[in-house]
Each structure stands twice: as C-alpha cells, then as structure tokens.
Amino acid sequence: MIKISSVVKKYDDLKVLDELSFEIKKGSIFGLLGVNGAGKSTILSVLNGLTSIESGEIEVFGLDLKKELTQIKNISSIVPQNLAFYEQLTVKENLDFFKNVQNGTKESYEKALHVNSLEEILNQKASTLSGGQKRRLNIAIGLLNDPQIIYFDEPTVGIDPKSRNEILESIKGYKKLGITVVYTSHYMNEVEMICDEVAIISHGKLIAQETNLQNLEKHFLELTKESHV
C-alpha cells in the first residue's frame, strides 16, 4: 500500500499540496484526476523523491519515503508527462542506456520492448519517431527496472486516439503482471476505462476518492465547471 498523510508542498508562498491524504492499494490501477495545476504532477514528483515536502508522511510498500528513498526508487518508476529520453540516440541505444543505468534484466528489457511494440523501430533515431512511437518509448523506459509501482503522468497528452487506446490497453496489462499503477489524467473517460479507484484533487486538496467511478462523475463535472468559471 502507498499511504500519503497530510502532505504539504509549497513553491515559495504557493501551497501546491495542501494537507493531502489518500491511500493506494497494492496491485491496483489508481487514477489521480484533476484539472491542470491541481497538483497531480507534483504528488508524483514527491512520490519519486524528485522534490521534497514541507510536512506530512509518505509510506510506499512499508518503506518510509524520507528514510528509504533509494529503496523506493529501486522498486518504482515514473513515466513523465514530457518525453524524457535522448533524441539523438536510437531507440535501442536509449533502451540499452536506461536498462544499464538501473541494472535492469534482459527479461525486463524484452518485456518493455514487446509490450510497447518497439521491435520494428529499434534502430530508428528517437528524433525521427512519430508522436505515438515516442510516447511508447517513453513508457518502455519506465519498465526497464522491472518496477512494482509505475507512475504515469498524463501519458496520452498530444497523441492520436489509436495510439492513446493502445497505451491505455497496455497499462491495463500491467495490473495482470502485479504492478501497481498510479495514473494521472484530466480526462474522466480515460480513468473510467482503466482505473479501479480514482481520487479527484483540486488546488492540492483531495475532493473525493471512489471505487464506484459513476459517483465521481458529478464531482468532476462540478470541478471542471468551476475551473471554467
């Protein structure tokens, strides 16, 4: 289980996470829903140790984030919203590099390759890939350390519907492998399609957390109306 308790994160005087608390069950696909600027990416950065918090407690699979960050990083992986690989290198060179940096196994390498259908474009320079192919490479890199938890930060932004559906289908497949998935999005239909449980956050605060996704819809609609106003 991932336990987030009363987490506060500030950028200067701006509170981006405000006493945020929720729990994520092991082996589930957990959705974090919110409009832009709600604090979704920040909580993922915090969970990956990329940014520190002012107060609060976080426990990831029994490990204290403050004390056991190295171990937490070893069992988790983040697929950032922005593409994060080397455009000048080929797909294979990127995968080899990120695998070796994390001491990944041959099995995890093969799995990442297969799940994301990258076999055909291995020798292609990353800069020449299509938007969907780049997204798949971005995701594949996140699988190379054989993680127990994967954090997806809006992985479908800016891609065509076909590639989007392929990515969502592959994410559903991770659950079967026993991987816990945390998925952020600002699209209700995406989280409905793949998530077991969803939390809605706004201005760094938890608005609702539900396993019955139909109940969430009214909360989210209110939220989006507010943000438009």
Add this chain to the structure above:
Amino acid sequence: MFSAMVKKEFLLVLRDKRALAVLFLMPALFILIISVAMRDVFTQNSVIFEITIVDLEKSKVTKEMINDISKNRSFQVADNANIVITIPQKYSQSKKRLKIEIKDSLKSDEIELFKAKLLKDITNLKLKIIKNRLTEFSDEAGAAIDNISLESDELFELKYNQSEEIPNSTQQSVPSWIVFGMFFMITPISTVFINERKQNTLSRLNSMNVSVFSMVLSKIVPYLFIAQIQAFVMIAVGMFIVPLFDTPALAINGSVLALVFLSFALSLSAVGLASLIAVSSNSTEQASTIGGIMSILLGAIGGVMVPKFIMPDFMQTLANISPMSWGLDGFLDIFLRGGGIAMVLNEALMLMLFGSIALGISMVMLHARIKKGFE
C-alpha cells in the same frame, strides 16, 4: 552504471558534428593563420632592409664592401630600393662619407637598427683601408689588422636568463590556441548539460538513483578524452602544416610525458569551468554568451591574444590570475625551454586544483538545483 553513462555521453558527443568541427577546426585555423601572419613579428632577425648601392669609386675595396653587405642577412640588395647607399668617388682614400638616402619614412628605432647593422660592414671596410695603408710600410703591421674581429661572439660574452627566451610565431600560437580551444569546450559542454534538463532526462535519471557525482563525471570524461586528441592534433598542425607556409615548424624540445600531463591538467580546468557555467545557466544561449565572454577575457588576460612578453609588467602580473596563462606558460616551458614534468608541475597542479574546485562547486550547485526542482 557509470560505464553506461560514459558510453552514452560519447555517443552524444560524437553525433554532434558541429561541436566537434568547432573544437578541432577553429583552433587549427587560428594556429595556421596566426603563425603565418605573425611570422616576421616574432622572428628577432626578421628585419630586412632592402637597399640599392651606387658605387662611384668602383675599387677593389668598395667591391669587397658591397660583397660583405650582400652577405649580411639584414640587407637585401635590389634596384630602386627605398634605401639608396651611394659610395662617393675616392671614398677609400679620403674622409668622404657614404651618402644614405631613405625615400619613404622609417621609424626612429628602425633607423637606429639600420645604422647598427651597417656599421659593422663599414668598420670592416675601414679596417681594410687601414690594413692596405699599413701594409705599404710593413707586412707585419698590416697582418695585425687581420686579428681584429668584429664578430659579437668574439667581442663579448653574453649571458642571459634562459626563461626570458622569446618564442617564434609557431611556438607562441600553437600553445595559445590549444589553451583557447580547450576552453572553447564551454559551449558544447554547456549544451550537453542543458539539453539533459530540457529533454527531462536529468529528472528521469534522478528518479533512477543516479547520483549527481555520476552525472557530472560521466559528462566530463568524453571531453577530457577529446581535449587530449585536440591538443595533439594542434601540435601536429604546428609541426607539419604550418611549415608548408614558409613558417617555422613547432619543435617539442621538452618531454612528451610532461606534455600529456599538462594537457590533462589543462583539460580538467577547462571542463571544470565549463561544468560550472553549464549548471549555473538556464539556457544554452545564456551559457554560450557567458562562456564566450569568459573565454575571450581569460584569453586576453592570459596571453593568448597578446603574448605576455610584450605586455607591460602590471599586465604580466595580472595575467597570472588566468588559468589560460598557467597552461600557456606550461606549454612554453616544454616547447621552448625543453621542460619536463618537474618544470610544469606548478602550472599543472594549479590547473588541476582550479578544475577540481570548479567541478566540486558544479556538483553542489547541480544537487541544490535538482532539489529545488529547477525543471
């Protein structure tokens, strides 16, 4: 993990053809252009006066004098030259003076030099006239004149400090542009660092337990390697290309081991400074501007643009604050003064210390900026 990071950096560096071209072509061209252009300025015996001699006496003695002047490397006898020396009739038998007319203007120090160079040949002529007169009275007295030499080596013993030796144009320009070329790495290194941030890979690596120490160190290893190749390519240009343009070839009078040692120390200081600029800049444009200005300033102060030996004393003292000056002095010790490791040890240690401190600060700054979440 570290070897994978170094391999990745090598791949990225080798694919940046423009950066490589700048690192190798720019200093090579500078060496060639500056060595050839400054050839005569750095050569101490380079002042050659073109003269026309009009001999109105046409005696055996005056012909010998003309012959002596022709052999003097400071003079080139030609028709219609700027300087006309007229030997009047009965010159050798009277107190008549040579007439020298300089058509165009000459600087006062050039005139003094001309007079000094000519004086030896005229004194020789006068001695021959005296000898001829004395021989009319006594062969023995005439022969005594032959024992008088006007060669400076026989007239006086000159002792001077070897360290003050002045380099020729190639000896000056090769180390200058090796040093400058290495510090020019600031731009490509900054680009690599800033691209890592822009491509979000810095954050991704941080999420993968990759330490800041590994990140910085893996980035500088390829550049340390490239810097060594760069230095030896520039030396090869000085040795083999520059002489094709009628300019002195570079000779390595000192130890090759010292050269490798100094080159490594210099590259460490260059990549250290480059890393520091890279991590403190927010964009490649900012890094290129700061890096460019800093390279030019350090080069100007350190004797790359203007040789230190022609700077006034206070500027020569000021030059010592520039790491480029330490590197330049070290190379001159090796090329010019036959230096070994012991002779360049001070310069090399200062360069390594500078580079290590800069790298240390870069790592601390990068760590702080990552923690602050500068992306």
